[in-house]
Amino acid sequence: MISRWTVVVDRDDLTRTEVLHDELPVLSDCELLLRVDLTGLTANNVTYAVVGDRIGYWQFFPTDAKNRGIVPLWGFADVVASTVDAIPEGTRVYGYLPMASHLVVRARLTHGGFADASDHRAELPAVYNSYLVTTRDPAYEAEREDLQVLYRPLFLTSYLLADKLAEDDFHGARTVVVSSASSKTAFGTAHCLRGKGVRLVGLTSPRNVEFTKSLGLYDTVLTYDDAVDLEPSVYLDFSGSAAVRETLHARLGEQLVKDVSIGLTHQTSSPDPRSEFFFAPEQLRKRVADWGADGFAHRTGDALKAFTTEAAGWVAVTRHSGPDGLTDVWQSVLTGKTDPAHADVITF
Ligand SMILES: NC(=O)c1ccc[n+]([C@@H]2O[C@H](COP(=O)([O-])OP(=O)(O)OC[C@H]3O[C@@H](n4cnc5c(N)ncnc54)[C@H](OP(=O)(O)O)[C@@H]3O)[C@@H](O)[C@H]2O)c1
Structure with a gap:
């Protein structure tokens, strides 16, 4: 036994x-x-x-x-x-x-x-x-198992979320506002969105501003109390905070073209009809159909390896x-x- x-x-x-x-x-x-x-x-x-x-x-x-x-x-x-x-x-x-x-x-x-x-x-x-x-x-790296167990499940969501946003041409916006910007899934998404023609604004707690800036992934890093610029924006919500969502909707009004809910780091679960839930397995099924299982494994494996190489220093x-x-x-x-x-x- x-x-x-x-x-x-x-x-x-x-x-x-x-x-x-x-x-x-x-x-x-x-x-x-x-x-x-x-x-x-x-x-x-x-x-x-x-x-x-x-x-x-x-x-x-x-x-x-x-x-x-x-x-x-x-x-x-x-x-x-x-x-x-x-x-x-x-x-x-x-x-x-x-x-x-x-x-x-x-x-x-x-x-x-x-x-x-x-x-x-x-x-x-x-x-x-x-x-x-x-x-x-193809994504396995024996000498980086520590980084793989941390980043792999999160980065796949980051990759698929960035992929879906680009596919939807950011719903016409050119600014992406990200809450819990210091979280691994959020900064993985920022990494995937770099160079895609959007301005990345990270929102974080005061204690995490320095770390989030040090990543060099966001064009602007603000605390949750700071006001974002008035321009067409997509909101990627990793915090689940009703207060942060309310503030953004009040500030941006019609300029907030899409509100996407991905996470709940603040641990409150309050679904809001203005927010659309991003469920990674859905986009995964689509890309496996588009690229084939092997093509998907190689593309995401290569992207993960490139990301963990950088993230090892962060x-x-x-x-x-x-x-x-x-x-x-x-x-x-x-x-x-x-x-x-x-x-x-x-x-x-
Ligand atoms: N939908 C999906 O398919 C999917 C897939 C993967 C991950 N996610 C979600 O993405 C979110 C981030 O996950 P992660 O593993 O990347 O996080 P992580 O790296 O562990 O994030 C840590 C950050 O989350 C915030 N935080 C953590 N605990 C908190 C608490 N008790 N109260 C307030 N803020 C807290 C802080 O960020 P700030 O100070 O910057 O707010 C902290 O720096 C999770 O909610 C996760 O479920 C969703």
């Missing part, structure tokens, strides 16, 4: 965590046992928990513990037991992983590796169910380990205590 540890959070009070232990059952046919090895943890994972009930993020890794949830993370895992010849023990994969030492998946083979075909994941977006074997993955990475290290990082990211110039990865 293999023992597993799992960190669960209280769905009604995300600050309350607990470490549970259980024994893993023997594998059935088509099943693989993954040993989680390395993950990132950023505001994005907190958002999964904030909208866990509404969007279904608790369903990926269900738990019997009453009113508890397992927060999904992105990272690397190793196959430590297998009933599938094509995916032997020792295979390393990148994908969506629980806050737990182990994960059992029911493997359905795919071009890049396998998907988890478990019943409880059947209705969830395919991109979250896919596990990529590192040796077949954010220093600290490693933590085990359930206690994971819990500490969760508390610090949840309470917004992290400095954007530092990021945390966890070895399990």
Whole structure:
């Protein structure tokens, strides 16, 4: 029997965590046992928990513990037991992983590796169910796994969001206003929009102005209390703050040609009919259809490598380990205590 540890959070009070232990059952046919090895943890994972009930993020890794949830993370895992010849023990994969030492998946083979075909994941977006074997993955860089677990899931959204905006010719605007400009997904988007003929205005908290300016990605960096210029603008909302949205709508009026909601770093979920939600898997499906699965993997892989080369100089990475290290990082990211110039990865 293999023992597993799992960190669960209280769905009604995300600050309350607990470490549970259980024994893993023997594998059935088509099943693989993954040993989680390395993950990132950023505001994005907190958002999964904030909208866990509404969007279904608790369903990926269900738990019997009453009113508890397992927060999904992105990272690397190793196959430590297998009933599938094509995916032997020792295979390393990148994908969506629980806050737990182990994960059992029911493997359905795919071009890049396998998907988890478990019943409880059947209705969830395919991109979250896919596990990529590192040796077949054009975006994989063995010597940069730390940066990959941090940036890869976020940068894909940045890339697809920038791609969609350019495809829509920025809805006629030439200024893009970005909230939570110091967040990795926001500055990844700014990186992708550089040189596309738009002025990039980053909005951030006073304490993060210096860091956001130091990135050199935004043409202008303002605090949330500063007034933006009156000109046709698209708003990319990574903060989810109703107050910031209200201020922008009041200031820009008709000049605000599009209000796109991407994130909730401020952890309040208040959908607004004036705002259109950007869901990356939709644009991903479109581009896979346009470019083919290989074409998509190579284009986004090349873009990610170029981005992480630059981002390595912007954010220093600290490693933590085990359930206690994971819990500490969760508390610090949840309470917004992290400095954007530092990021945390966890070895399990
Ligand atoms: N729709 C999608 O497909 C998709 C995909 C990826 C990410 N996202 C979303 O994008 C957002 C950014 O994610 P990330 O992982 O890139 O973030 P991150 O790098 O961890 O962002 C950190 C920044 O978020 C703000 N922040 C964090 N915690 C806060 C708190 N408790 N209170 C107030 N502000 C806080 C601060 O920025 P400021 O001071 O600059 O506000 C902070 O510097 C998340 O909400 C995430 O879910 C959406």
